[in-house]
Amino acid sequence: MADKPIEGEKKAFMTGNEVVAWAALAAGAEIMYGYPITPQNEIMHYWTRLAPKFNRKFLQTEDELSAGFTTIGGVLAGKRAFTATAGPGNTLMQEPMSMAEMMRLPTVVVIQQRGGPSTATVIYSQQEVTMTTYGGNGEGLRIVYSTSNHQELFDYTIKAFNTAWKYRFPTFILGDGYQAKMRESLTIYDPEVRGIEMVPTTPYVLRPGQIGVNREPNHLRNTYNTEEELYEVLQKHISAYNEVAPEIVEYQEFGTEDAEIVVVSHGVVFRSCKGAVQELREEGLRVGYFRPITLRPFPGEQLRKVAERARMLLIVESAYGQLAKLVKDAIFGCSVRIEGLFKPGVGITSEEVVTKVKELL
Amino acid sequence: MSNHELPRMPKSWRLESKPHKFCPGCGHGLVLKALGMAIDELGIQDRVVFGCDIGCSLLAWDFFNVDTIQTHHGRTTPVVTGVKRANPEAIVIAYMGDGGGYAIGSQHLVNAAARNELITAILVNNTNYGMTGGQMAPTTLPGQKTETTPYGRDVKEAGYPTQGPEMVAAIAREGAYVARGTIANLKQLTRFIKKALQNQMEGRGFSFVEVLSACPTNWRTNAKDTWEFVEKEMTKYFKVGEIKVPAAEGGETDE
Amino acid sequence: MGEGRIVEAFIGEYASGKSENAVNRALMLARAGRKVTLVDLDLVEPFYTLRPIARKLEKEGVRVIAWETSETMGLGEAGSVLKPEMRWALLAAGDVILDIGYGVHGAKILNMLEGVDQTPELKVYAVINIFRPMTSTVDAIVEFVRSLGRVDGLINNSHVGEETTIEMVCQGARVVAEAAAKLGLPVIATSALKPLAEKIGPRDCVGNPVWPLQRFMDASFW
Structure with a gap:
């Protein structure tokens, strides 16, 4: 072996x-x-x-x-x-x-x-x-x-x-x-x-030891009797999540300091958007990109800063506004104009992104 | 029934959670007593992972002093299968009701049996969905009134009661152990459950015990009628005994 | 290229370059004025390989037997569906190039074709890219080729996409040659993208003929 x-x-x-x-x-x-x-x-x-x-x-x-x-x-x-x-x-x-x-x-x-x-x-x-x-x-x-x-x-x-x-x-x-x-x-x-160390794993059941001697049995559940009980558990989970979220969040941005239009995309569509933004920059156009790597937790604060500077966000995705929903939720209250290039279930090329940006500029 | 020589409380029971959460007269306590005695007799408390389903079976989530996972409705079989596959040293038990095993989770039961998974499934048949308020279950008897069969189960509309162990026995391969016990014979039930666990421990194959149980709350029966229903009505459709026994073992019927 | 009929099946690891090699081989023959039929026998992902480029190839004079997009409706997922014409493909007049998909059954797909026994000219070539981890060493290639069933020769198609260097192709040629020697099989060719092939010349560093590849598969879905 x-x-x-x-x-x-x-x-x-x-x-x-x-x-x-x-x-x-x-x-x-x-x-x-x-x-x-x-x-x-x-x-x-x-x-x-x-x-x-x-x-x-x-x-x-x-x-x-x-x-x-x-x-x-x-x-x-x-x-x-x-x-x-x-x-x-x-x-x-x-x-x-x-x-x-x-x-x-x-x-x-x-x-x-x-x-x-x-x-x-x-x-x-x-x-x-x-x-x-x-x-x-x-x-x-x-x-x-x-x-x-x-x-x-x-x-x-x-x-x-x-x-x-x-x-x-x-x-x-x-x-x-x-x-x-x-x-x-x-x-x-x-x-x-x-230099990547794998985080060690631990069992939830059958931990070493003998029940009643040197270990307690583990009783794991997902059902709660009362609203209060559930609320307490969820509050704990939610605050734990919010606490670690800033450490987990990952994103990439380019050209957002002076961009008029920031193209927001994720996943494989980001490849097209990145290519498009590079091409538009070479033409001297003030275009940038923002790409969340973690969709959950979402890099909301980071995007908000970008949105506050930009004139417009162009959200590009192979869906009809699912990323857009995350974006709008994250930057709620910000007055930036939001446009979409939504093609549910269909691939998007950088040419399409270039064309769309030029239409909007 | 002569249960007077049995211990009052199995050692593997969790004292802090007693008295238990089931209704007075509920069959679960008896099934879990049989299971507790089987665990004690086999001396496996430290190796058991007990999974319980949704429905009244979930009330067993802190019943034993063994590692316990309360899962989703119908999904206890795959959860304990996952544990067993990842840790073959574990002795895993999937504890569920008739709705969990024969309706929403039937694909898991069927496929675990077909794969001869080294797990033990214990299914409590009380002919209705107890926790949700007494609706028709796959095991509801013909003509039996429930909240969703207010005029009695019409077999033309709703089919006949599921013969679970017979179905599992038809699917399972050599090495599997399949039996139907009853709370009306606790010594026999304990024996069946013990054999089922041993079957897993010996690595012979899948093991499954259905238990005829009582739900006086939803049946709206007094003690006498409850026992009559379990012993006389249910056994008309659900034959008690061992249904599939590994060749090495030798079967037992209720005659 | 020989005077007789050419019947070749290209087999190999997933993403080893089977289709690319099969398509280019068919084109090479068509451009030499021969009558060629190219058959998509990829039963693992039948609808994604040759289908999108079939029309382009037909313009070049290659007859293509593959599913058309419009025909695949209702056939379910990327199901393993053999088109009836595929079964009879070996009986076509002229040269036949078979693009055989990956999968645990290897060359057994040929069992599904009529006339294998009556086609002594059939050659089965395994396409090897040493930059695929499953075929990255001499031993791994030997083990892999043995698992395929019938194989009559190896083709070195070692590359890492756009970043491929002459040294990488040569490294592949050496490893494949050593594996071929262990298997008692000939190395038929080294294939490489045209610009790189031109730099390598007509023979690679161990003397194999070099087949220049024109990229077609990037026009397909994947």
């Missing part, structure tokens, strides 16, 4: 789904639970090919409810456990993830967004933003990283396990069908050589 999935670091050429499988291996994920759905299947294909070589496990479940709840079981047993899904599977995944949210369980879920609503397309979309950030019957006490390329997919998949186990909130990698299937080069590495 090989010791480490990746020795040192090396250049590789892969699809995004494979990247996720390798990153999870490198991060020391011990078990994956999963149910087939396009476009995330190759995460399972590669995990199942690789896992036995490194003494890792896999369980193919009967549906995404089960994939989510077995992942919870794996986490409760103290393992770095994860699952991956998309679209209608993500809809079902909201039930187990609301339990993870209530019990603050460090689950890791990789979402490769596809078209919606319903079965729609298996190809690509950014329509799972609302569901992934605020799904379930709760307050969205989750951490959601939206990646834009394979290097990020690798880096943030590793990071997701650490974020989850450090802060104990369910953590998501929000990719999409393009990222899942695209091929590009990246550097894969053993986290150790980059």
Whole structure:
């Protein structure tokens, strides 16, 4: 049996789904639970090919409810456990993830967004933003990283396990069908050589010791009898979340100091926007970009500063205003003009962004 | 029934949570007594992970001095499956009602059985949804009145009661243990549950025990009628005994 | 290129460059004035490979057997659906190039075609990119190729996309040559994107012929 999935670091050429499988291996994920759905299947294909070589496990479940709840079981047993899904599977995944949210369980879920609503397309979309950030019957006490390329997919998949186990909130990698299937080069590495220490995991059940002698049994629940009891628990969770949010928030910005128009986008669409902004800058136009990497917690304060300086925000997304909703919520009260380039379920090129910006300038 | 020689309270019970939260006359306490005795006899308190479902079974969330996970409606089977797959040393129990196991979570029960998961599922059949106020369950008897079958369960509209253990036995493979016990025979029930847990511990396969239980609150029955319903009415549809026993073991029926 | 009929199947790891190589091989033959049929036998992701570029290829004189977008409605997800024409593809007159998808069944997809036994000229080539972790070492390539079933030769397609250097291609050629020797198989060619191929010249650092690749697959979905 090989010791480490990746020795040192090396250049590789892969699809995004494979990247996720390798990153999870490198991060020391011990078990994956999963149910087939396009476009995330190759995460399972590669995990199942690789896992036995490194003494890792896999369980193919009967549906995404089960994939989510077995992942919870794996986490409760103290393992770095994860699952991956998309679209209608993500809809079902909201039930187990609301339990993870209530019990603050460090689950890791990789979402490769596809078209919606319903079965729609298996190809690509950014329509799972609302569901992934605020799904379930709760307050969205989750951490959601939206990646834009394979290097990020690798880096943030590793990071997701650490974020989850450090802060104990369910953590998501929000990719999409393009990222899942695209091929590009990246550097894969053993986290150790980059000085990344994996946050140790601890079991919630069957801790060492003997009940009644040197350990207490753990009684874990998500049901409360009274409004007061629930309120108290939620207040604790919410203030814990708000407290750590500033440490977790990540974003990128460029040219926002003097930009008239700031293009706001996330995920793979950010690639087009970045290209467009660079092109427009070269033409001497005062355009910048702002890209939230964490959609939850959202870099609201940072965006507000940008919005207060700019004349206009142009929100670009492969959805009909799901990112826009997060943006508006974050900068409420700011008088900046907001425009959208919304193409639900469809890819967006930098040419389209350039054209739109020029129309608006 | 002669239960006088049984201990008053199993050692694995949690004293601080007694008296328990179930209604007077509820069958859950008896099922959990049988389970507690089985855990004690096997000496596995430190290795058990007890998962309980939503519905009245959730009231068992602090019933034992064992690690306990109260889950979602129907989802206890996958949660304990996840624990077992990640930690094969654990002895996991999924405790649920008939609605959780045969309706909202039936896909999990069926598939766990088909995969021969090394888990023990204990399902309490009281012929109705108790916690939500006595609606029809998959196990409601033909003609039985519930809040959603005010004129009695019409089998033309609502089908016949689910024969759970028979279904599971049909799906499960060699090595699985499937039985139906009753709160009316606590010694036998304890034996069934113990064998189910042993089946898991020996790594033979999936184990499942349905228990015929009582819900006097929603049945609106007195003690005598309650027992009559459990012993006479329910057994017309639900045959008590071992339904599938690993070849090495040798079965037991209620005759 | 030989006088006889050419029938080649391109097989390999996911994202190893099978389709790119198959498409370019078909074009190479068509441009030499030969009659060529290109078949999309990718049963894992059948609707995403050749479909978007089929029309472009047909303009170049390559007959393409692949699903059309309009035909795929109602076929469900990226399902494994064999188009009836695909089954009979080997019986087509002229050269046939088969693009075979990745998957645990390897070359077994050929079992689904009629006339394999009557096609002695059929060659199955495994496309290898050493920058894919599953085929990054001599041993890994040997293990992988053995898992495919029938393979008649290897093609070195080592690259990391746009950032590929001549040294990387050469490194690939050496590793693939060593694996081929262990497997007792010939290396058919080294393939590289045209600008790079021109810099390498007609032969790579270990003497394999160099096939220049024109990029087509970036026009497809992925």
